[in-house]
Structures are given as C-alpha cells and as structure tokens.
Amino acid sequence: MQQIQVGQLANQDNPIVSNVHGTDKNVSFFHWISLNSSTGILTINATRNNETAVYNITMDLSIPGPQSFGTRLFVFNITTVNDAPLFIGLENKSFNATEVFNYTFNVTDEENDIPFNLTITFMNCSVASWSTRNCDTAGSDGRDLFNISHYSFNTTSGVWNLSFTPLRNDVGSYIINFTVRDLNNSITPYNATRTQIVNFTVANINVAPYFRYVCDNERNTTENALFNCRINVTDIDEDRNITFTTNYTWFTFNTTGTNWTQIAVNSAASYNGSAVVNFTPADAQVGNWSVNVTITDTGSPTKTNSTIFWFFIDNVNDSVTLDYINNLTAYTSNNYTIYVNATDDDLLISDERVYNETLTFTSNNTNASISSSTYIANTNKTQATIFINPSLLGTGAHLVNITVRDANNFSAAERIFNITVLTNNAPVWISPLQTNITGTEDI
Missing domain, CATH: 2.60.40.10 (Immunoglobulins)
Known part of the structure; x- marks a missing residue:
C-alpha cells in the first residue's frame, strides 16, 4: 500500500487512466485507489495482480469556492509481486485416540502458480506417560504422528486430505510445520513459500481398570x-x-x-x-x-x-455366661418375678443359615420356674423371666439352681441363689388381755 499527500481528483470524467484498464473506466472501478479530499492523502492498495499497472492520475488542488490552483498529472507504476500460496482451513486440531480422524484443508494461490509443493515436518511432541514414542527422534516411533500413507495432496487443486486412526500410544501433543511453495520463475519472489505451524493433540479415551x-x-x-x-x-x-x-x-x-x-x-x-x-x-x-x-x-x-x-x-462356638442372681427374701403372701440375663456372642451371628444360636434356661425347682425367655435385639443377650411362688415353696431357705445352655449344648452356665420364705400371717390379740387399766397422776 502506497500513500501520497495531494489535493483531490480532478473534476473530469476519467481522472484515472492505466495502461492495463484503458481510458474509459470511472473512478468507482478503481476501488483500490482512494483520495481523502480533507487530508489530501492518496492511497493505492493494490493487492492483486489485476490491480497492478501504470496509472496516470490527474489531481486538482483547490479551496472551497470556485478558486483552483491548477491540476497535476501523477504517474504511478505498480509492479506485480508473486504472492505466496495461502492455507485455507489449516488450524490446531484435537481428536481422540482409537477413533478415525478425517481432516481436510486447501491451498490457494492468487496467481494459480501450480503445481504446489507441500512439505510436512514434525518439529516436536509431548506424549502420555505410557507412550513408547521418543520425541527427540523422527519417524513412526518418534515425533511423527502420521506418514504419507495416511494423507493425499492434489498439487493442482491444492486439496489435502488426512485419514488415520491414532492409537493409545499416540496420545499427546504434536507440533507440525506445513510449508507450501508455488511454481513461478518469472515474477519475484520466485517460487513463493508460506509456512504455518499447528498443534495436533491426540486425546486419551479413558479405559476402565x-x-x-x-x-x-x-x-x-x-x-x-x-x-x-x-x-x-x-x-x-x-x-x-x-x-x-x-x-x-x-x-x-x-x-x-x-x-x-x-x-x-x-x-x-x-x-x-x-x-x-x-x-x-x-x-x-x-x-x-x-x-x-x-x-x-x-x-x-x-x-x-x-x-x-x-x-x-x-463360626467358632462361644461359651455362654449367666449374670449373678441376688438372693431373695420372700413372703408366702406374695408371688415374685425376677429377671436374669445370659450372654453368648454367637447371638450376634446374623446369618442363621450358618448358625442359629438360641439359649435355653432351666430351673431345678418348679416353684421357681422359667416362665419365658426373650432375645434382646442387636445384642449378645437373652433375658429369662423366673416366676416364684413362695407359698408352694414353703417357709424356710431354698437353694435354686438356674442353668442356661446354648443351642448345641457346647457350653452351659449356672447360678445358685437362696430364697428365704417367711410366713406373713395377720396380727392377733394376745390372750388373756387386760382391758381395764387404772392409772394415777404423776406416777
């Protein structure tokens, strides 16, 4: 792009004439040429071959009103430059290991200087800890993610196609240099070249342990x-x-x-x-x-x-134990109930198909008998209820033996306690009883 400070385009039908476009084109045709009438800056931004030529541009210098300071003819010679090819669609990519990856980009060239020459260089890589690749070397065991068998390049159309399935060993990041060169030996720079560096990342697909x-x-x-x-x-x-x-x-x-x-x-x-x-x-x-x-x-x-x-x-069979039972003094006029606990860790077994522990209580005296027994849930205890009828026992001291056994009679435990039975008769008047009593004051 070139700029020059002047006045304004001359007030005539075709102030711009070129040796390429002829003399009959109006100003709007030359969209790459513009003049800012306020600043007087002329800009020529010729980016394509068909915008290069020798331009005769007539410009007028004036101030507001009818006064003009005259016109001048400027000659601009815009020469052609060989433009390097462009990559269209080449960019950083991320894709999954063990899945087919298809990718296409295009190479274009303004002058269509074909055939194109494309080179691919793997510059570096960083791979997963389990990969056997050596990123310090080239090749399929090194930093080269793919090879020529995985892609095709049409040197005329500029279409590049890649199709391959990265492996688990390929998981990592790869820095790749793509360089393309056109074929033009008549316009400088000869055989123009463009380089683009991209990053291809192979993501891991997590495998279950x-x-x-x-x-x-x-x-x-x-x-x-x-x-x-x-x-x-x-x-x-x-x-x-x-x-x-x-x-x-x-x-x-x-x-x-x-x-x-x-x-x-x-x-x-x-x-x-x-x-x-x-x-x-x-x-x-x-x-x-x-x-x-x-x-x-x-x-x-x-x-x-x-x-x-x-x-x-x-299971290892555990021994049953029986809590201490206190001695009891009882009267023939009352009945008594006492409770006693037996402990066996086998009661904690929840899988009754393997072993179903139950505890059985017995008494050596039917008048101090076991009326019931109840397992205390979520513990290793069973509680027995002992019913005592002192009137049937009779007055005096009675030794009672309470025994408990586990389900397979592997173990037993016993406690002996004493029941002392007393009569409890109603009170009576002693006979003979003096009922007339004489008393003297102060005596």
Whole structure:
C-alpha cells in the first residue's frame, strides 16, 4: 500500500487512466485507489495482480469556492509481486485416540502458480506417560504422528486430505510445520513459500481398570482368625491412583483400616496396583457374604469396574455366661418375678443359615420356674423371666439352681441363689388381755 499527500481528483470524467484498464473506466472501478479530499492523502492498495499497472492520475488542488490552483498529472507504476500460496482451513486440531480422524484443508494461490509443493515436518511432541514414542527422534516411533500413507495432496487443486486412526500410544501433543511453495520463475519472489505451524493433540479415551487377582484362593476364613488376601488390578492409562471400595465395612484394607483405600498406579508401577485385605472377623461377620469390590480410576470421565464373589466365615462356638442372681427374701403372701440375663456372642451371628444360636434356661425347682425367655435385639443377650411362688415353696431357705445352655449344648452356665420364705400371717390379740387399766397422776 502506497500513500501520497495531494489535493483531490480532478473534476473530469476519467481522472484515472492505466495502461492495463484503458481510458474509459470511472473512478468507482478503481476501488483500490482512494483520495481523502480533507487530508489530501492518496492511497493505492493494490493487492492483486489485476490491480497492478501504470496509472496516470490527474489531481486538482483547490479551496472551497470556485478558486483552483491548477491540476497535476501523477504517474504511478505498480509492479506485480508473486504472492505466496495461502492455507485455507489449516488450524490446531484435537481428536481422540482409537477413533478415525478425517481432516481436510486447501491451498490457494492468487496467481494459480501450480503445481504446489507441500512439505510436512514434525518439529516436536509431548506424549502420555505410557507412550513408547521418543520425541527427540523422527519417524513412526518418534515425533511423527502420521506418514504419507495416511494423507493425499492434489498439487493442482491444492486439496489435502488426512485419514488415520491414532492409537493409545499416540496420545499427546504434536507440533507440525506445513510449508507450501508455488511454481513461478518469472515474477519475484520466485517460487513463493508460506509456512504455518499447528498443534495436533491426540486425546486419551479413558479405559476402565480391570482385575487380575481377587483373593482367588482365599475366600474363606474363621471367626477370630486374622485374614489377609490381595486384590491386584491394572489400568493401562492411569497415571495417579486407583480407589478400591467394598460393600461391607468389616471387609477392610490394611492401609486404612476401612473398607476403602487408594493405591498408586502409574508408569513407575507398570500400571499395576495391589491392595491388601486385612481383618479379623468376629461373630457378627460369621456367614456367607456376597462381597462386591469396586475399583475407580482418576481419568476424565472416571471409569469403574466391579466384581462380586462369595466369602465364607465359619463360626467358632462361644461359651455362654449367666449374670449373678441376688438372693431373695420372700413372703408366702406374695408371688415374685425376677429377671436374669445370659450372654453368648454367637447371638450376634446374623446369618442363621450358618448358625442359629438360641439359649435355653432351666430351673431345678418348679416353684421357681422359667416362665419365658426373650432375645434382646442387636445384642449378645437373652433375658429369662423366673416366676416364684413362695407359698408352694414353703417357709424356710431354698437353694435354686438356674442353668442356661446354648443351642448345641457346647457350653452351659449356672447360678445358685437362696430364697428365704417367711410366713406373713395377720396380727392377733394376745390372750388373756387386760382391758381395764387404772392409772394415777404423776406416777
């Protein structure tokens, strides 16, 4: 673009004449030539070959009113320059690994100086931690994302087409230099060249972690015995950690003592992780359990995997105990009810298919008998009700033995307590009884 400060275009039909466009074109035809009559600046912005020529431009210098200071003829020689080709549609792109990527851009040239020559250079790359590519070298194992077999270029039409499926090993960012050259040896600059650098990013499609070993040979244990097993997993595109969770709070991991843990899984660990299950089951855990283990990665979006297996915990029979029973003093005129608790941890077993504990109470005296027994929910206790009829026992001291046994008679417990029975007759007047009594004052 060239500028010159003058006056205004001369007041005539065709003040602009060129050796290319002839003498019969009006001012509006030459849209690349403009004159600001206020500033006197003439601008010639010839950007295309058909705008180059020798221009005879007549301009007039005047002030408002009829007064003119005369016209001048200016000659401008605008020479042709070979314009470099242009890329149309070439830009940074992001696409997914394991999915077909199709991409097209065009090369255009004002002078249509064909055939075009296109070169592609992979300058650098930054790949995922699991990739085996070496970005310091060229080639399919280095920084070259694709090769000539994946694209075509029409040197006449300028159409470039790419179609390929990037692999998981290709995940990363690639800096690519596209350079195109036209064919023109008559106008400078000869064989004009244009370069454009773009970034192609291959995004990862997160793959879910998977199990390799889930306590495969250790799926049963016994109450009160320390249990250990391993859960091994792999996640081929994880670079932080895997979260393990189980559906039972007692199925715990040694690193946290809870039913969840996080284990590092990354390139340093060859994308493998191992969590150690560690717990000592009690009576509440005796039974057959459907254990669900879930593993979750940190990808975007996160992916999970689950497995369910049966786990058996066998019972170890616990001994029953009986609470202390206080001695009782009773009267023949009343009946009495007392309560006594027996404890057996096997009552905590919820899976009655494995073992259904019940406690049975007996008394050695039918007049101090067991009237009922009731399990106290969510505890290891059963309460017995003892009904006592002192009048049937008779006055005196009576030793009563209360015994409790568990369901398979594995254990028993007993308590002996004393019932002292007293008569409770109505009061009577002593006979003979003096009913006439004489008294003296002050005596």
